[in-house]
Amino acid sequence: MSVPTAPTERRTPSTSPFESDRGPWWARPGRRLRERRVAAAQLRELLPYAGRGVVTATLAVHVLAGAAPVAFMVGTGVALQELDGEGVTPWLVLAVGAFLLQQLLAPVQLILSRAVARRVDAACIERLTDFALRRATLAGLERPDVADRLSQADEAFEQWTLTPGAAVEGGLALWARYTQLVGAVTLLAVAVGWQAALAGAVVALVARLGQTTAFHRWGQLVRRFQPLRRRVAYVRDLATSTRAAKEIRTLGLVDWLDARYVAESRAVLDPLWEWRRRVYGVPFLAYTAVALVGSVVALLLVARSDVASVAAVSIAVQAILLCGRFGVVFPEADVKLVYGRSAWEALLEFEAITRREDARTTSPAGTSAPVVARDAVRLDRVHFAYPGGPPVLDGLDLELRAGTSTALVGVNGAGKTTLVKVLTGIYDPDRGAVRVDGTDLRTLDADAWQRSFAVTFQDYLRYELPLRENVAMGAIEHRDDTDGIRAELARVGLGDLLDELPAGLETPLTRALPGGRDLSGGQWQRLALARALFAVRHGASVLVLDEPTSQLDARGEAEFYDAFLDLTRGVTSLVISHRFSTVRRADRIVVLDGGRISEAGSHDELVALGGTYSRMFEVQARRFGAVDETEVGR
Template identity: 30%
Template sequence: MFNIYQWNAIKYVWSRSKGWLFASILFSIINGFLPFANLWVAMSLIDAVANYFQAQNADPVPVFLLLAGQFILSLVSSLCSHIKQYMDSRVEAKLGYEVQQTILKKTASVPILYYDSPDFHNHVNRVSGDGARLLAPLRTFFSLVEMVLSMGSYLTFLIVIHWSLVVVSLLTAIPIFLIQTKYGKKRYYLLKQQTPVAREAGYYSSLLKDRDTAKEIRLFNLESFFLQKWAMKHLQSMKETLLLERRQHTANIGLDALTGLFYVGIATVIIWLASQTRLSVGGFISIVQAIQGAQGVLSRISGLLASTYEENLYLKDYYTLLAFEDPELKDYKRDKECPNPIQQIILEDVSFRYYGGGEEILKNIHLKISANQKIAIVGENGSGKTTLIKCLIGLYSVTKGRVLIDGININEITKQSLNQQIAVIFQDFVRYLLNVSENIGVGDAERMTHRDEIVQAARQSGVDRFVRQLPQGYDTQLGRTFADGEDLSGGQWQRVALGRALFRNSQIVILDEPTAALDPIAEMELFKQFQKLAENKIAIFISHRMAAAKVADQIIVMKEGQIAEMGTHEELMELEQEYYRMYQSQAQWYTSDESSEKAVAAWTN
């Protein structure tokens, strides 16, 4: 009855909510037998009332007893229904929290390479449901138990009257099951098809509501442009949904007409039975109720079995997401600690391509970096500089070759141990909507409560100078999104990011285009601060500005995913090739303004 994904969900729910399971079984059994009891009491009550009005001096006690019985059955049904609904809601809320927590943990730990794939984002979007869907297999099972028992009650009552009533009742369910199964599949595949469109519509919607984009959208009068793009995607999705709804309702109209014909057949059978046998008023009414009840149960069973297919597709997506892993790491055990201190990093014939195939972004990279060495990586946009860094620090798993730290394959080193030795300031570093202390403390979450060390890092990075002017000092909320938030300038945020890296106290420090948006004075200040950060460490600096590369121990020139040249500034200038061309193209910067060279001189002083 259940496939592997449903069994996984059942085992998980069993491990978390045994009490709910036993209660659900009990309520399902009780609710399953209630229809038979209700039919018998209703038939007896109608006949007892009819006899009471027809007979003289009839005893009213049987009528009141049956009324009391009907009241008790109604009360039991209500209690079972509401208690079960409350328990379901409580378990759904609990599992919903755990499901979302599991999804968030997985998306936070899944290899970065998946984030370059639109299919991954669509997949995550589809599984962002709640606990109800994880409960679906068991709820379906208990509902089926209850409905089968209810069906048994109705059919037992009908078969005592005549077997033909059972046949006519069962025939009604076949077209209902076929139609609901058909449209259950169509609803899921429509959802899957619409996920990319819905994500696009969500993106345009977020642009119109986001604080960071509000200024540019208003200045460039982009409101109508993005509103039109949102409307186009939203209406496309809406039209497809409404088309499916229209087709399903059209099918349901035909189904209702067919059901009406079955009722005519049932009425004919009942009239024939009334002419052949002595049928009481209570018996007649109870037969009609039993047939309607049986058809209602069959309809719900058909709908339940049809929706099971749809829910199973969700569970397949959910457990497929949990199984995501880096295909390049499946044969490695991450059980080694990162060397401390690090003596050497070697890249052996490293190549890389993004998840899903395509051209190689890096090709046959050979590189050796020694302890305390200062490396500059230069090259035009798209040459592979940042990708090389991501492979070097383990964010991307190489598709060919090896990255070795003191002879240990980086894929064999535990993630926590490796990450602890790396501090990176990317050009697009995150500006967290947290307070100042937390914004620096995220550099090492395990030490986030060490306020003295955070303040020390803030002083070294220059953050302390402006933090003391903020309303609540280090407890000041940053960003205007939340209440009482304060804005920082670009340069101040840059210092916060540097303080974050200083607080991490790692062996490898990397700056990825950190001065791209800074003026020469701010750039000089950043280099001075970076001197403190890079002291006695492996330091790697990625930049378009040749002045930064000039004082490095070694310069790596990237071009089209390969190392085109490697050496010191003097060595590469003598070659008069790629580096020479790039340097000469920026020569006027150095003759007109020597501030950059003065700034980076701190790197080797």
């Protein structure tokens, strides 16, 4: 089959992707210097996460490891001068000792460097998860540019190689390299003179600057391609995961998916390699030529000098070779610095984009008592729209009286689930307010308010965890309440399932783990309902059920219908459903239409009204048989 080409709008434009390339050429060095200062400031910000003691010890070991080759050069040079066949000289002992010390320090450097990286990464992961779950707005998390940054950070932490901690590790490792360089230049100055030392320094610094500048530019470029790389990763995960395997095989999508992966990969690789030639082409030749000329000049200065001792010549040649080798990518530092720091920048940008801008407060999870509405929760002229879209809620007024049940109905896309997210404080209204006993929700502790909810969303999660945790997620601090978990499972009709599972409550609910079991769609929905009821058991005062019977069979729906009053007794409840058999027993039913509440009342009142609710009820009732004309208001 033919390979489809990727859409042209996803390709990188031909203009330069590098911020430092914009403007006149004479301004670029200054901008790059500022970039290096920013990089240094970012590393200093990360250092406290590692701890002063570990950082100090790591620096000391790196400096000592960097000084060892310098001592080796001195020892071998002077030992060659003093070779007389009479035995081992002290200078030879110095050379051997320096060599052995360098070998012994290598594993110590690795251990300390990894300790630094792991401490920094642990702090960064904690910071990322805490911010994402507590301080970021959901609207911000749903932005595509945020998805790119999260993807980059997640990719780094999953691989455990190019992380912010690795960037700190790489920055500290440069101390060993520059200790070697300072030592080599100093030896050149002492052994030959300042001219040779200057030539060696120029060789090292020009080659180093060219290499690091190109590598930094390349890192910027790779990061710019993150949206396209995320597309490639999605197609790859789709082809290799089990979640789509059934449809891919039964619909014959294997060849198409393979061709799509090729097309998405080419959309990344073709322009990427084009830019790589620009980055490493002419610039590479230029700074390589400068370094080569500088090396030749330094060697000529050695050759033409008045120094006649073997020791000085040996030391000078070794020092020049060390300076010449400085123009390479240092694997222990440069790769980690560029890509690890890029992951840290992605985390910082993620925080900046998604940070709350209102005055709402948060407290550490579990430290504040839930906010309980004693009178009512009111949505007062609430307006809300997704970025770039039409209004979803347009001046909505709704009152949820404490201790009563309210049912919300409306056509698909009417904004029912959005209303729940606004009610729970996940979304903030664009205008209007959610008021709890008259107090604006924005002034309350967000965590304390959300801890009062027991929510089953329409797209509830199926945790690949033991059954116990799947239920206890409603009040995880009470996961040891075995009797309560069993009671709620029985309450939603899963008592028999519990008896069938091989490890009872400890059975993993996934076939990907040994001894695990998967559940049917209806069983998962019952489990999600048990999770919400477990939260009510342990103090939640507001119960929200979004399409609680969408995956239940007729018998399951009837059981829920019969148990509705028992399930919602004593709590403030909001039930969203398309199935009128589910909602008709609610104390109050409201109809959402056009972003507003268009009708409100009991089931009988709304049927008698003959409006939107009555027509929707009649259409649905016809699917299940003849309808009593008096009941549908004819």
